[in-house]
Amino acid sequence: MQKRIISILEIAKKSTITLSELEKVANTLDTYDDFARTVQTLLDEGFIKAVKSHGTNWKGLPNSFRIQKGRVKQPLIEEIQEMQFKVHPVIELRSYFSSSKKKWMEEKPWIVMIDEYLQKNGLPTTFTNSSERSYEIMKDEKWIDEKGGKAILEKINLFDKLKIMKSPDPLMFAINPNKLLSNLRVYKHLIVENKATYSGLIDSLSTTNFTTLIYGSGWKIASSLNQLTKQLGLTDEEKQHEIYYFGDLDYEGISIYFHLYEKYNVILAQCFYEELLRRPFYKGKENHTKNEVAVHHFLHYFSKEDQEMITDMFEENGYYPQEALTQEELHTIWRHMV
Template identity: 30%
Template sequence: MKRISLEALLRTMQDQSYQEQYEYIRKLLEEEKIKPVKASRTNGKKPALYREYWILEEKKDYSEYIEEIKYNFSTRISVDYYLTHPDVYETDRPWVLLLNEYLKEHKDALKTAESLNERSFEIWSREKFLDREQGKKILNRCGLGLEFLNIYRTTEPLAYYTHTRNTPQNLLILENKDPFFSMRSHLLSGHTEIFNMEVGTLIYGAGKGILRSFQDFDLCAEPYMTDSGNKIFYFGDLDYEGIGIYENLVERFQDRWEIKPFIPAYEAMLNKADRLENLPETKEHQNRNITSIFFSYFSNTTVEKMQAVLQNERYVPQEILNRADF
């Protein structure tokens, strides 16, 4: 609100009598165009007027929008929010109308799952509207959740090497790129086993990236990889970070998959580490919040060796192993 003096309000009424000036101010008050600033006190005349006033914004007529909200919306859209916030509807209206048209004319398209960006473009002709723009707010104000749109989120494609599609088979997830390529070369050279275990598929985990990729495992993987008879193993660095990735993977997907550490590879790492005078120091800022899930798969002797490495602020990288060890 803008503050204005009585003199400024009456500037065009200078030639009128005080009674006419008073009637003019009274009319502005009745029409709710101004409101007195009571702290400014009156002018001492009769009838009295306040010395200052607030200029009130003119109330906007939203009746046309109210009618549109009440009678033109799809029954799937909740009208409650916009009926009580017609000013917000005025801003959101172009996007709400596009959603409304989609739900009226193309509702059957929701029967088929689409990616977040695909559905966003389908409805609003903007692929990032749901992810980075105001799409989620529009949905929320319409009483709808993302799940209503039957969408899925995409992740980086799962990188893997298929040595055989026979099932059941062993799938091996590798934290880092070098072991993935080395083991791939080992299998391509005619071998079928790594540390005396047959391996049908190698999966490159890309560190913590595997946590995102595995969320869409059914979408990213070939059908043979999701066979219920398959076994999944994990092999990463012997440090807090590598163990943490494994334990996060287990906790997130334990309802569907039993993911075990690739024990012979970890034991081979420790055996080579025993022959070294110095192991690299633990990298800074690693999350040390690990549990006993990882260690529960190993013998007591192996666990003692692993914990000794960690407690001495050292770690063993996967790269300690190479093709000659497999």
């Protein structure tokens, strides 16, 4: 009975509660003496305090009580504190100290699942849209946007750390009309990471075998690339699309490529990178995060000699920006691709 009464105290919206309201908690198997002893225990343990001005009943029990919210919430706070020590360090549970036990119990299973995801995967290193991140964490692509997930993630100060993009911007690309209107079976597309490279290549688009030149804009491409066929009006499932990627030769560029490879089966535009390796690298990328799996996958496209050059470059905190290739070099390489 004590647990039942405490649960009523926990959800009470007012700071006081009447004896008659507590009496409703008792069921037919409880005697009034049992009920009276329970109320007295709650008084003794500080969960409630008698409002003396309201008098007592025939059994000597106060007619109303002031709820001692701090004492009532103490077990809940201790439970939350205990869980805080167990979950991944980026999860912050402090906001639940002021929540009701009902809210805590409703949302605790979600926090457990979030913790399991983080313990296994850590914080994401790449950006994606909310639907994909929702599916990764909960196996439910609608949880974040439509089922209250965003509010929970914000409450535990995690939403901004999950690299979730807002609604994707439209995909930015230039079109080769000769290829778009040729009713091809396979359409080829080239993504370049930076604006300068995009501007350097756009004039030669019509002389290539490619239908589009796409401006990737760093990680933005990760959430907007799925709009390509719709924006082109080439949604026929019989049409095939080969998408190539050329980015900076650094840890960030490799991670972007690998993400696109896993998600869209994007092809590495290897010939551009091979040309980059024929010149000195730049220095100054000490703080980029290395994705071991992505780098290992990237290296397997190159000869042993080139692999060693790339490895040595990274050991010296080096990198190759796309801009290391001149406009003429970019044009020549692209015109000879596939």
